[in-house]
Amino acid sequence: MDTEAVEKVVRMPSVKRLPGYLCILRRFQMQGRELVSTTHLAEEIGLAPIVVRKDLEITGITGKPKVGYPVPELIEGIENFLGWNNATDAFLAGVGCLGSALMGYQGIRNNGLNIVAGFDNDPAKIGSTVHGRSILPLKKLPDLVRRMHVRIGILTVPADAAEEVAQMMISAGIKGIWNFTTVDLKTGPDIVVQKEDLSSGLAALSVKLKRAKEKKEEETES
Amino acid sequence: MDTEAVEKVVRMPSVKRLPGYLCILRRFQMQGRELVSTTHLAEEIGLAPIVVRKDLEITGITGKPKVGYPVPELIEGIENFLGWNNATDAFLAGVGCLGSALMGYQGIRNNGLNIVAGFDNDPAKIGSTVHGRSILPLKKLPDLVRRMHVRIGILTVPADAAEEVAQMMISAGIKGIWNFTTVDLKTGPDIVVQKEDLSSGLAALSVKLKRAKEKKEEETES
DNA sequence: TTTTTATCGATATATTTTTATCTATTATAC
DNA sequence: GTATAATAGATAAAAATATATCGATAAAAA
Numbered sequence: 311m312d313t314e315a316v317e318k319v320v321r322m323p324s325v326k327r328l329p330g331y332l333c334i335l336r337r338f339q340m341q342g343r344e345l346v347s348t349t350h351l352a353e354e355i356g357l358a359p360i361v362v363r364k365d366l367e368i369t370g371i372t373g374k375p376k377v378g379y380p381v382p383e384l385i386e387g388i389e390n391f392l393g394w395n396n397a398t399d400a401f402l403a404g405v406g407c408l409g410s411a412l413m414g415y416q417g418i419r420n421n422g423l424n425i426v427a428g429f430d431n432d433p434a435k436i437g438s439t440v441h442g443r444s445i446l447p448l449k450k451l452p453d454l455v456r457r458m459h460v461r462i463g464i465l466t467v468p469a470d471a472a473e474e475v476a477q478m479m480i481s482a483g484i485k486g487i488w489n490f491t492t493v494d495l496k497t498g499p500d501i502v503v504q505k506e507d508l509s510s511g512l513a514a515l516s517v518k519l520k521r522a523k524e525k526k527e528e529e530t531e532s
Numbered sequence: 533m534d535t536e537a538v539e540k541v542v543r544m545p546s547v548k549r550l551p552g553y554l555c556i557l558r559r560f561q562m563q564g565r566e567l568v569s570t571t572h573l574a575e576e577i578g579l580a581p582i583v584v585r586k587d588l589e590i591t592g593i594t595g596k597p598k599v600g601y602p603v604p605e606l607i608e609g610i611e612n613f614l615g616w617n618n619a620t621d622a623f624l625a626g627v628g629c630l631g632s633a634l635m636g637y638q639g640i641r642n643n644g645l646n647i648v649a650g651f652d653n654d655p656a657k658i659g660s661t662v663h664g665r666s667i668l669p670l671k672k673l674p675d676l677v678r679r680m681h682v683r684i685g686i687l688t689v690p691a692d693a694a695e696e697v698a699q700m701m702i703s704a705g706i707k708g709i710w711n712f713t714t715v716d717l718k719t720g721p722d723i724v725v726q727k728e729d730l731s732s733g734l735a736a737l738s739v740k741l742k743r744a745k746e747k748k749e750e751e752t753e754s
Numbered sequence: 755t756t757t758t759t760a761t762c763g764a765t766a767t768a769t770t771t772t773t774a775t776c777t778a779t780t781a782t783a784c
Numbered sequence: 785g786t787a788t789a790a791t792a793g794a795t796a797a798a799a800a801t802a803t804a805t806c807g808a809t810a811a812a813a814a
Binding site for chain 1 (some may be wrong): 542544547549550551552555558576577578614615616620627629630632633636637639640643644645646661683684707708710714716718722724726728729730731732733734735736737738740741742743744745749
Binding site (some may be wrong): 347373 | 784
């Protein structure tokens with residue numbers, strides 16, 4: 311159908327590793343490095359060179375044999391691929407511990423996302439500012455989403471409010487939800503939900519620790 | 533070698549989904565439900581029943597046809613598999629925005645991890661308490677790790693201090709590090725590191741949103 | 755200039771993870 | 785009792801992901 315139907319498959323694991331490369335590359339750039347090979351990148355990030363090369367492939371940036379990739383070009387390529395070159399506005403709902411932390415988290419601001427305001431139901435919070443951004447009443451969210459054409463919502467409300475607030479976001483026009491609650495949101499197919507689950511990371515840590523311990527005990531036995 | 537070498541493979545994706553089931557199952561238990569089928573669990577969590585069945589397999593708990601799994605047994609089975617039945621002590625280093633949030637985050641406390649103290653270098657923070665836990669000077673961490681036999685460290689320090697503090701933890705006897713920094717820690721093979729990377733989640737969200745948008749535009753064209 | 759070495763890029767293989775199929779089991783309805 | 789439907793559990797196929805191999809290329813060294 312297209313003149314050039316490349317139909318490149320985008321593997322999620324690769325996408326998720328891109329910010330890691332980006333972070334290292336930005337440091338290299340500050341150090342004045344012009345070129346970087348996958349070998350060096352792999353060493354920095356603790357992965358195999360082959361993984362790095364495969365990952366960078368999706369950005370479309372090409373390197374030169376014996377030399378590597380040009381650092382600035384690679385940074386731009388990754389930012390471009392992720393759409394992080396011009397920051398996207400986002401609203402955050404639920405200014406609790408985690409919500410406040412996210413509003414002040416530098417890592418988000420550096421990565422193409424601009425939290426323009428926080429929303430909450432707590433009268434004590436409404437009207438105040440958190441890390442320079444004002445906290446507004448939750449009921450004002452839909453109207454502001456429409457007026458400012460905000461497409462991304464960050465959900466840090468308590469579990470029992472998650473579904474309701476998510477629906478509020480969606481019906482106002484939010485297209486992507488970064489979900490920090492434990493709730494599995496029921497949304498239509500055109501809404502993108504990224505669930506950020508701390509407990510799954512903890513589960514992975516627990517199991518890996520348990521296995522490491524068992525392995526050590528086996529070794530001691532023999 | 534063993535009398536019963538079952539040699540069951542533990543798939544990480546399955547492990548990471550277990551906390552999700554656990555959360556739902558606890559709610560079911562509060563509602564007084566005695567039994568649950570994978571069909572119902574799958575519906576709740578938004579996955580295919582077959583996935584759920586495969587995942588629950590690793591806990592060793594068995595269900596009955598036409599009936600399902602006994603809820604309390606399944607909860608215990610998952611908690612047992614993850615080692616979440618008796619809480620593990622942990623230290624947190626770096627009481628900034630994110631560190632404070634984690635110290636107050638209920639999800640951690642409910643899931644087998646007990647943050648007993650926070651550590652920081654900032655004199656303004658030292659001596660205070662955050663969510664009921666005291667903040668101690670970072671240099672006291674190694675001694676306390678040894679005396680209290682703490683095995684898990686949570687790393688929420690700034691990027692440039694990450695490697696140093698991690699080494700401090702490891703040489704004191706910490707075996708598992710929950711790493712919230714952007715740094716890829718260089719550790720030995722017997723140290724387990726779980727990197728919790730918000731930016732990779734954001735990358736996934738960005739790409740999924742971009743693809744959804746492109747798809748919609750294609751549909752509009754035709 | 756020729757050789758050597760590092761590295762990319764493409765292709766191929768292996769592994770892991772997901773999804774599907776089939777059979778056996780058990781409660782419920784008839 | 786017997787038939788039926790729902791569901792676990794085992795096995796198999798497919799898809800996704802990770803890893804390895806190899807030739808080509810460009811810079812540096814001989």
